[in-house]
Amino acid sequence: MDDRASYASNPEHSRGRLFGTGPSPTRSEFQRDRDRIIHSTAFRRLQHKTQVFLHHEGRHFRNRLTHTLEVSQMARSIARALKLDEDLAEAVALSHDLGHTPFGHAGERVLHDKMAAFGGFDHNMQAIRVVTRLENRYAEHDGLNLTWETLEGILKHNGPLLTEGGRPALRYAQEGLPSGLDDIPASADLMPATYASLEAQAAAIADDIAYNAHDIDDALRAGLLALDDLAGVPLAGPIVAEVLALYRDVAPKRQAHEVQRRLITRSIEDVIATTQANIAAGRVLSADDVRHAGRTLVGFSPETAAAERGLKQFLFERVYRHPSVMGPVRQGESVVAALFDRYMSTRDLPGRWGIAAGVESSPDVLARGVADFIAGMTDPYAIDEYARLFDARPEFR
Incomplete structure (x- = not known):
């Protein structure tokens, strides 16, 4: 018996996925989304990304992964009490930080500044890029092919991006809309002027x-x-x-x-x-x-x-x-800034990132690819890349 409230999201009435999949005999569509997120590469990387205190400063401090798991548990508790769909709440909670950079908000600030001429950088929009484009494990498509409802939740969990009149809403009224809003692969319009579930x-x-x-x-x-x-x-x-x-x-x-x-x-x-x-x-x-x-x-x-x-x-x-927090923050900012400038000048990126940054790519495409690459880094990987490129290892203190 379905004990969801009438105002809850119902996986049986989902607006679907961009790429069709066969029905599952054991899982709802939102459960499948949750599982795809948990098994993604971006989710695993969260264990080595800074929350407030750098990951190597103490084993008992939170990182992005432990924070995400705590958010997920609380979201489920709230959803259960309100008779909502717990699996959708969990899927959105598990994915809400997938677009975060290394070194916490410090890395995001630097990338936003460096990307000012190319549409800026927004960690929420980056999470959308991760789940729709950058994850590349499936044989038939890029991304995780999540349902419309999960994508909507990732995009709008902090509120609408537009007013009913089509103007930027909330913090975007001052900052401008994030780059890529008009280019999100989804089964239907994500309705950026409405509230999320x-x-x-x-x-x-x-x-x-x-x-x-x-x-x-x-x-x-x-x-x-x-x-x-x-x-x-x-x-x-x-x-x-x-x-x-x-x-x-x-x-x-x-x-x-x-x-x-x-x-x-x-x-x-x-x-x-x-x-x-x-x-x-x-x-x-x-x-x-x-x-x-x-x-x-x-x-x-x-x-x-x-x-x-x-x-x-x-x-x-x-x-x-x-001061004990701001010192490492400033060091993290300098690492991200140096990496961005180096990749932009040399196009020296590994693997598929290097192919995308080839000599024929435009400055806009190059910059977005560099931002994608850096945003996906863990703290240790960013430090190792800095050491490789500059023959020096930064000390966070």
């Missing part, structure tokens, strides 16, 4: 919850914060006070875990209650109602949203801009 929205809010909780945990492990530093910090402060009152004499790492799990649980519970109220208030009855609701339906209550913004500001000031 509730499953994709669940993945997006799970990303925020995961960031908040695990960045606090990693910062505590790294010694950048102590629990007492969180007193008075929105969202986290009251939980810290509660934990310290209950468990003052237990080990700090146990106290930290209690804070982290309470922060995750209460954030998710707030999202579920708020979303249920939003669905009822908007009289949302179908997946298409979700797309045309005019706003994001999965989110925090106003009070929690304000507190969450305060927590993010605290983390930005105390963790993301800490």
Whole structure:
């Protein structure tokens, strides 16, 4: 018996794939998408890509893969409570960071600057390129041949790219639309002016919850914060006070875990209650109602949203801009910048990348190929390439 809500995405009503496949007797279409993503090369590379702390600084810090798995678990929890399609929520969550560069957001900033004359670089659009063009394992097509709903979720999980009037929306109103929006291989128009499914929205809010909780945990492990530093910090402060009152004499790492799990649980519970109220208030009855609701339906209550913004500001000031974080960030930026300039001047790229960057390719094609190649690198591979090309190995400290 199907216990999905009427507004959930239904794999039996999917808008399909660009390339037809036979039916599976054991898996839904969204389950097949999830499995294709997990078995992709880009997904495996996430284990050696930086989250906040470089992968080699400590075995217990998060990387892009562990972050992605945590987001996936939270997205499934939210989807289950709202009676959505858990597999679609998981597929979007598992793929949301496939377009990230080595060295975290530092690499993305550099590539965006270097690609300014060629349409810029956007990690979300890069994830679309990965799953539609760059993965090349299948005999009959490039990409993973994902369903329309999963592609839509990857593209729009953070909101529409266009307004109803066709103008760039949200952050794209200032930055401009990402390059490649008009050239996405899909079974139908991805409707960039509408909102994504509730499953994709669940993945997006799970990303925020995961960031908040695990960045606090990693910062505590790294010694950048102590629990007492969180007193008075929105969202986290009251939980810290509660934990310290209950468990003052237990080990700090146990106290930290209690804070982290309470922060995750209460954030998710707030999202579920708020979303249920939003669905009822908007009289949302179908997946298409979700797309045309005019706003994001999965989110925090106003009070929690304000507190969450305060927590993010605290983390930005105390963790993301800490000298021990910024030193490696700047080194990562210099590595990516040097690699980009070298490849552009010499066209010295290996394998299929070198073939695509041949002497007859235009500057635009060359630049996009160089960006694709660098974005797919793991941190260690980027460092090795830098050492090969410049006979020097950067030190991250």
